[in-house]
Amino acid sequence: MNLTEPYQSDGARGVQPLRLVLVLGLALVALCAPLVLGTYAVHAAVIAMIFLLPAHGLNLLVGYTGMLSLAQAAFFGLGAYTSALMSIHLGTSFPVNFAGAALMAAIVAVPLGIPALRLRTTSFVMCTLGFVIIGQAISKNWISVTRGDMGLSNIDKPTFRLLGASVEVAGPVQTYYLALAIGALATGVFWLLVRSPAGRNLVAIRENETLAESLGVPTWKYRLAAFVIAAAFAGAGGSLYVHYISVASPLMFQTIYTTTMLIIVLGGGAGSITGVVFGAFLFVGLSEGLRVTPELRMIAYGLCLLLLVFKFPKGFAPLLQKLWDRAGGITRKEGSA
């Protein structure tokens, strides 16, 4: 796998004009897309940017630390319910709910992570799957709080309050810009995180945990930290999601949420930030786009995934890297990939 993206010095100095055009072009596309796209496509883009948050968290675990967790959907749901309940009972504004959801997910991740991280490989995966099932059971059965299968509905659209004025972000286009801002911010934070010394230690754990231990890295603490941070990302995503679709229900713990996050990361390219951003748009877009044939939708989606696995076993990250290298006028002597 080409997982070394964050640490390769690519040798190019100064600004490459072609790269600048590429980056500015993409930014322009992102900013102007809602003006051109239909309502439904804008909606799909919003969903993609929401799923980007738990996907970043999952990428931290799978791509950087080398642990496959299915619990992201549980923290996504937890964040959604937290945000919904805060909004209903406390009437707090969106930024407060958003932070509250991320914080709640992080806090809950600590007692869940401590026993789970004692497990390795498949046992760990099964344990994290258990968290999603427990989440669903709680949301269905703690009726006094969650209203069970009826779910919590009519949740406020994202609302910002400033100096007594209240602004509601309603409709796909407005939400698009909110999600774009949050997605860009989250991506920036994630970028800083994986480039920090701690990010390097996580990669060391992925590469060889015993070696990392022998060089003084307390690997258990780092794995717990990664689990908690990933949960916070997922909780934040759940908050934005619930305020956008305005319903929180036990359906949020369905397998499809877990698989969507997994496909984004593995298909986009674990260990690559650009790969995961690309994956979020591609796979959510594909899933939504295939609604033109409702009967064949899931079959076609499955076939597309099969094709992907055979054509791009490492996800799209290597392809994007090659494109980026070419834009910078670099021909890399290929070492690892």
Add this chain to the structure above:
Amino acid sequence: MTAPLTILEVKGLTKSYGAVRAVDSVDLHIDRGEILGLIGPNGSGKSTFFDCTTGLAEPDTGKVLLEGTEITNWPLNRIAREGRMLRSFQKTVVFKQLDVEENLVIAGQMFAFPSVASTFSFGRAARDRVAGLRRHARELIELTGLGHVAHMPAGNLSGGQQKLIQFASMLMPDPRLIMLDEPMAGINPKLIERVVDTIQYANREMGVSFLVIEHNIDVVTNLCSRAIVLDQGRKLCEGTPAEVIANKDVREAYLGG
């Protein structure tokens, strides 16, 4: 009783796996600045002894003291970080997908940052620390003669070059004591000389003490001032390499004991 001269002292270390006593009440001490050899036939308990002293395994009984501080049952990462006592592995391990320089930077990080939390920062101070590590890493890369492959993924290099990476990694944190588990196993004879040179350089110029498990008797004679022989989990004899080689019991142990 720990004389200030002693850097590591192991007392009565015992470790059993089921009915097998892999290590049977072994005493050992390493003096500051010494290169001590640990030899013995396959299955004599050298590696188990190593794992129990460095925190990779827990001994059943016995004590390990590093400069007078008891470190028995400390986990591997703590012994490395707080004790600055580093170890290598018999089967060479490197961070394969990362380049040589990154391998070394990782090796130094936990010594340059005061806590786990401080490694999560990406401010100027953190960047300066990493830049310092990178400079140190380049020096060690030059020292070990890996300059021309500094930006190659470590997994693409030869076994001998990987040994050198591992060795250079252990020098990153200014170690007090390095424990080497068969550093010469399976490497190109030309590189043996370079590894020996590097060990001697680190010993002489950086004041690092060593415990070296080694089968190559020439290397032991060349490198070590003192050697200890283990056989069937017990200490068989101790002395200068020449004395040890001449010992009758040692010959028997190797030839069929």
